[in-house]
Amino acid sequence: MKEYRTISKIAGPLIFVEKTEPVGYSELVNIVLSDGTIKRGQVLDTSDEIVVVQVFETTTGIGKDSGVRFAGETIKMPVSKNMLGRILSGSGKPKDGGPEIVPEKRLDIIGAAINPYARALPEDFIQTGISTIDGTNTIVRGQKLPIFSGSGLPHNQIALQIARQSKVPGSTEEFAVVFAAMGITKEEENVFMQDFERTGALERAVVFLNLADDPAVERIITPRLALTTAEYLAFELDMHVLVILTDMTNYCEALRQIGAAREEVPGRRGYPGYMYTDLACIYERAGIIKGKKGSVTQISILTMPGDDITHPIPDLSGYITEGQIVVNRELHRKGIYPPINVLPSLSRLMNLGIGEGHTREDHKKVSDQLYAAYAEGNDLRGLVAIVGKDALSERDRMFLEFADLFEDRFVRQGADEDRSIEGTLDLSWDLLAHLPEEQLVRIDRDLIHKYHPNHRRKAEE
């Protein structure tokens, strides 16, 4: 392989190489330092005169005397069934002291788009055991649903609880977990690893770790490696895979860093204009393919800078993913775990996975009614702050109380509390029973007669 010593410029994570033979776009690059260390990179721009290479590690030690080798192919990832139980670095090298992965296959990490026609409709209800998700923001197999959180909130615990408890009722298959950490701290890593070990989840997990002190640019490929692995496990080995990506905010920061180094015209808040497409190429790698047994379900975590949901990162993510679970600081302050605010949360594929044949016939209507009643009660809190509780009508007071009750009993649950979907729905009816029956306008009478505690009691008598 030819080695060039024609580096003309080094700027941040980028190196510029001159006078090369034709080099392919997005080819893998090895940079050989004078002491023999090899660093990896990827071609970002190629022309007769100059080739721009993005280096995935720090550029420390790279100089004009460093050698550059072009691999002649795009970045490939060695994959194998034996990856389960392994801990790898953010660029896919073993980090657990174990042997190198013996590849059964080498796959391009820039996954091709699934042909929309080849996709199967996701409709298998996943029971996470968390009421605010199962009851009001149901996840289905093949969905991509991020957790929008803020710094200092227990999003990691929630993600772990989901990973631990997720199952498809009636199916014995367990989820394989592909976990990709981007720029998380050592402490956060410990939380995840200890939990994986404690519950034995590690055996059916592949872990990619890029920690806070690892090179930022490496984060660009970490999620792609993880998703390539997930696709291999799902579509070639027929497994149901749950991918957890954390923290996408760090990924986007790395993207911005490269954009700035390339002196690109920045978009909103300095993030590159192609961030939407770039994020889409990550998030869209979830789903089910017709005729294949496996599935890829994606839960990515992102911390909203300043809790601002309109920040470009959550904003663009929300346009690509199928909804979002929003973790709320106010609920957290009230001591409620999991502090999921159902009002801005949404699961776009919920209606595919609920109702008769999936969960229970009353699920949709009950969920709508909970939303409506909680939203109304929540609004009244603002009013109470101005006029006081006494000025409220009888009806309003009931809704106000409902909001408190909802948070205390429906939202709040233990970190190890695994509620069945029937349990969640029955609990919902118990809460709704605190409102007058004629106020339950979202539910048809038939369902009320069948499930409302008052009627059930009568029926039992």
Place this chain on the structure above:
Amino acid sequence: MEIKKGKATKRKKGILKRISGPVVTAVNMDAHMYDVVKVGDEELMGEVIKIDGDDTIIQVYEDTSGIKPGEPVENTGLSLAVELGPGLLTSIYDGIQRPLETLVEKMGDFIERGVTAPCLNREKKWEFKPMVKKGDTVHPGTIIGEVQETNIVHRIMVPPNTPGGEIREIKSGMFTVEETVCVLKDATEITMMQRWPVRLPRPVTAKLNPDIPLITGQRILDGLFPIAKGGTAAIPGPFGSGKTVTQQALAKWSDAEIVIYIGCGERGNEMTEVLTEFPELEDPKTGKPLMERTVLIANTSNMPVAAREASVYTGITIAEYFRDMGYDVSLLADSTSRWAEAMREISSRLEEMPGEEGYPAYLAARLSEFYERAGRVETLNGTNGSVTVIGAVSPPGGDFSEPVTQNTLRIVKVFWALDSKLSQRRHFPAINWLNSYSLYIDVLSTWYDEHVSTEWNEIRTWAMEILQKEDELLEIVQLVGSDALPEEEQVTIEVARMIREIFLQQNAFDPVDTYCSMTKQYDMLKAIRGFADLAYAAQKAGVPPSQIMTVKSKNELPQIKFIKDYEPELDRIMKDLDEEFNRLRTV
């Protein structure tokens, strides 16, 4: 009008000089703007978007990984065009009209590059029934025959760029789309398939006034903010406000004969939902699958960005083609923001001077060119057809002041303002009745007089007034509480609540409520008006509002939505209402 003929002139091959994502530069090429080129050894499809000295800048519709400088670039000499003919309906295409179904057969579940497939099936034979005879003179656009494509009759027309003339020979029977069905005196051969460049609007004789509403079966749309056939509308909405559900309801229920749905930069799973649902859905008018009158264009967010840019043009050109047959076509573009972002991405790769928020300076021009292709027209063959364009915009952070939303609002006539606050309360469709508008109300009022009721326009205005009044009153309630309001206004608040919860809220997932006929809409609004009249009268007669609120039969009104043959039940409720109010006033 002159456009390039089907025969390509052989041009010199160029050489690739630079590759930077979806934008590549070639040298030594003899190219014209918007020529379609084949890039590299794998012959990836691309389009010339800039010529600078010896450099030709090309946007490539497929992934460019691994392409090297020095590889050849071939110019086809044609502009990006779509194939139009029998076989379009029920098809699912990507942004550059490659049939996705065929692609699965050819290259598996993932979209690989460098694979081409004919847009229209070349083998399938269609039964062509001539509508003209030998010796007739035909003109551009003349319908020369018919093909029963699905339950829709596909009318075969003389291509608009063919001069026409006397017919020397016309055939009848089974033909493929490439076989000649008609020969003119000057030896021009006409097939059932024609090609049309996507960036060029198809010609029409005249644009007509949009004075017929597009009935959608959605109460808030038909009732309060109607759109005309051939009109333009924008649905802006922050994410999660039910935009997609609203658009799909429109695709399912609007009374357009042909539906073109462009999933531009949208989610893969959501496209799948459309792809799975449409073939299963029954067309309420024919009982046949809805897919039989639909063309889907799916370019998901992770498919190449240049193809996303093209998808919108591909869609509207197909829409215009069906319009030219005399059909009413509705085109749904979801989402034009993703389209604008594709423009922005390519523009920034071109290192163009950015306009507002990094969007190219020509953003407004491109948007208005696109929406201007909508309209109700007299076609070249004298029939009337229309293209209604409904574009979704996804303003970042729900901020309507951003350039795509603002430039769109300057063009479109109807604005359905989705509101995430409403969707959080599960008020669907989450269209805000105070911020939305329709500029077609005056043009359409005659139609409503003739087809619904002469009272319709008055009752619509009444409902809008109540809703407006409610908004003002609620501000006061926020400050002083509802008990402090004058009694009459307490009644107004109750009436407004009924309009919102009974009339405006509609359940897209309920088999009956998902579609509401104009007559039912009128009856429902009239019923609420009926309650309002009784309530105001009772209040004036001294009945306290707290008593009015306890009227039982008003709580039965919402159930009307879910009943198919609602008339007897509605009559009964109205009678009960009358009696209850009578009792109240006599107590």
